[in-house]
Amino acid sequence: MKETVAVAMSGGVDSSLVAALLKERGYRVIGLTMVLTDESRGVEAAPGYEHVHGAVDDARLVADFLGIEHHVVDLKREFKAEVIDYFLGEYMKGRTPNPCVVCNRKIKMGRLFEAARNLGADYMATGHYARVEYDEVRGRHVIKKAADTRKDQSYALYRVNGDVLPHLLLPLGVMESKARTRAMAEERGLPVAHRPESQEVCFIPNDDYKSFLLKFHPEARRGGDIVYKDGTVLGHHDGVSFYTIGQRKGMGIAHPTPLYVTELDTARNRVVVGEADDVFATGLVASDMCWQSAEPPKLGERQSYSARIRYGKREAVATVERVDEASDKCRVTFDRPMRAVTPGQSVVLYDGDVLIGGGFIDEVIR
Numbered sequence: 001m002k003e004t005v006a007v008a009m010s011g012g013v014d015s016s017l018v019a020a021l022l023k024e025r026g027y028r029v030i031g032l033t034m035v036l037t038d039e040s041r042g043v044e045a046a047p048g049y050e051h052v053h054g055a056v057d058d059a060r061l062v063a064d065f066l067g068i069e070h071h072v073v074d075l076k077r078e079f080k081a082e083v084i085d086y087f088l089g090e091y092m093k094g095r096t097p098n099p100c101v102v103c104n105r106k107i108k109m110g111r112l113f114e115a116a117r118n119l120g121a122d123y124m125a126t127g128h129y130a131r132v133e134y135d136e137v138r139g140r141h142v143i144k145k146a147a148d149t150r151k152d153q154s155y156a157l158y159r160v161n162g163d164v165l166p167h168l169l170l171p172l173g174v175m176e177s178k179a180r181t182r183a184m185a186e187e188r189g190l191p192v193a194h195r196p197e198s199q200e201v202c203f204i205p206n207d208d209y210k211s212f213l214l215k216f217h218p219e220a221r222r223g224g225d226i227v228y229k230d231g232t233v234l235g236h237h238d239g240v241s242f243y244t245i246g247q248r249k250g251m252g253i254a255h256p257t258p259l260y261v262t263e264l265d266t267a268r269n270r271v272v273v274g275e276a277d278d279v280f281a282t283g284l285v286a287s288d289m290c291w292q293s294a295e296p297p298k299l300g301e302r303q304s305y306s307a308r309i310r311y312g313k314r315e316a317v318a319t320v321e322r323v324d325e326a327s328d329k330c331r332v333t334f335d336r337p338m339r340a341v342t343p344g345q346s347v348v349l350y351d352g353d354v355l356i357g358g359g360f361i362d363e364v365i366r
Contacts (some may be wrong), residue, residue, distance in 0.1 A: 002028040005123040005169060006116035008108060009033050009070070011058025014127030014172055016192050017185045019066055021171050022125060030119060031070040033059040034112055036079040037203050061191050073115045075107055082106045084203060088216050091209070091241045094264035095344025098156075098360070099201060100311075105159040113164055123169050130154040131173035132165055135293070135354065141165035142293045143355040146173045155311045158348045158358040159290045210242050217241075224269035226253055229262065229278060237271045240264050246279050246340030264343075280337035281366050283318075284309070286347050286359035287329045294356045299325050305349040305356055307332055309341050320349065330359065 007019040009031040023029045033056050056072055063070035083103045090097035108126065116124045129146035130153050140162065146152040160168075175181050185193035204212050213220050220242070226235040235253035237243065243251075247261040251273070260279045263272035289296060297303045299322050307318035316334045323329040332347055341364045348358035 002026060003122045004028045004030065004120055005125050006030050006032050006119060006121035008112055008124065008126045009059035009062065010127070010198070011055040011062065011192060011195075012127065012198055013182055013185050013190070013192055013195055014129075015059075016062040016190050017181055017188070018125050018127050018169075018171050019062065019068060020185075020188050020190060022169070023066055023068060027123075029066070029068045030121065031059055031063040031068055032112060032116060032119075032124075033070070033072050034079075034107070035072060035074045035076055036083075036107070037076065039203075039205070058192055058195070065189075065191055071115075071119065073112060075111050078111050079103070079107055079203075088213060090344045091213055092217055092220060093344075094240050094266035096244055096342045097344050098346050099203075100156040101159055101346055104157055105161065109157075109160045109164050109168070113167075117167075123167050124164075125169035125171065127172055128153045128157065128170050129172050129175065129178075130157055130170050130355075132168050132170055134166075138293055138354075140293065141168075144173070145350070145353040145355070146175070148175055148177050151175075151178050153311075154355045155308055155346070155348045158292060158346065158355055160292070162292055213241060222269060224271070226251060226271045226273060228255075228259075229272060229274040234259075234273065240266050240269060240271060243271050245342040278366070280339050281334070281341040281364045282337055283331060283333040283365035284341050284347060284361050285323065285329055285331050285363040285365070287327075287362045289328045289330055289357060289359035291357040293354055294351070296328075297322050297330070305351055307334065307338075308348045308350070309338055309361070310345055313338075315350065318349070328359070329362070331365075333365070 005022050005027045009015045019029055039054055060070050083099050086102055087097045087099045113124050129151040131144040132141055133144055135142045143154050143157050145154050220239045223236055223238050225233045226237050227233050243261050245261055257275055259273040262274045262278045265272055303320045305320055306315040308315045316336055316338055319333045321331050323331055343361050345361050346358050347361055349356040
């Protein structure tokens with residue numbers, strides 16, 4: 001019997017090509033599309049106007065084109081509880097969240113993976129640009145960076161449960177470029193081959209996170225001071241949550257030198273700014289560490305890895321050590337200062353192209 005693979009189909013080029021490729025390789029392919037928000041199903045138009053397609057419409061269109069089974073999995077309640085509430089809560093704390101990291105573990109490789117297994121799937125596949133391989137030395141399946149390092153998405157997968165990896169297929173990890181992916185979709189005549197790239201945060205309309213935050217937390221609009229690093233008041237803000245570490249523009253303050261956001265002080269409702277050098281950090285403390293391909297360091301032991309502090313950012317060699325025996329916190333010290341280390345974001349560790357693990361940034365060491 002053919003092995004069955006469930007493809008997480010968003011209606012985009014990447015996941016659509018994955019479904020096509022796996023069918024060509026002889027798998028029995030079924031499509032699964034998550035309904036995460038009301039917009040996932042599209043927008044019903046007034047009489048005389050065209051219906052605006054959502055993820056479900058586009059994914060079903062591709063599934064029909066490929067002649068594969070298609071299922072819709074309603075995860076709106078779970079997505080709201082696990083991802084949107086987390087996203088909003090982090091911003092209200094003056095932190096910058098990683099919604100894709102949380103979604104991949106709890107929703108896509110969590111709830112959706114369960115749905116795939118319940119449908120009899122041997123594997124689940126996604127359109128992520130990363131690779132899953134069995135590592136003989138480590139004796140386990142590991143995640144590796146994509147062949148196209150510019151498109152690599154392994155950063156967002158560091159929290160995926162290790163038990164899922166033997167059942168996870170990532171066919172696009174070997175692609176040399178996104179252009180090649182689109183060309184292959186065109187060659188196969190996929191109806192979404194020319195669909196543009198999706199927005200950065202899938203559930204934020206028009207990528208306007210400020211309006212999204214105010215919709216749920218109007219109290220986020222609470223004015224306060226913008227202060228220089230020595231405490232001098234330079235101006236006023238309309239809500240700490242609307243600023244990010246490293247931000248330069250949009251502060252409405254005058255100063256002889258360019259100033260950047262260096263700290264979001266929610267306790268005193270202040271945005272702290274400084275010069276360009278003040279945005280750099282020598283290290284950080286991360287919590288809720290997830291060790292996917294290695295054991296955590298013992299107390300007093302130091303391990304050396306490459307560290308990435310944000311999706312798409314360059315890596316730096318770093319020393320990792322445990323903060324204390326009972327804690328899941330680690331101190332990460334860079335061999336060279338890193339710019340805009342941001343609480344709430346993730347630090348992800350690599351050994352060459354193998355993803356080791358990571359955690360959420362709590363503190364910045366300057």
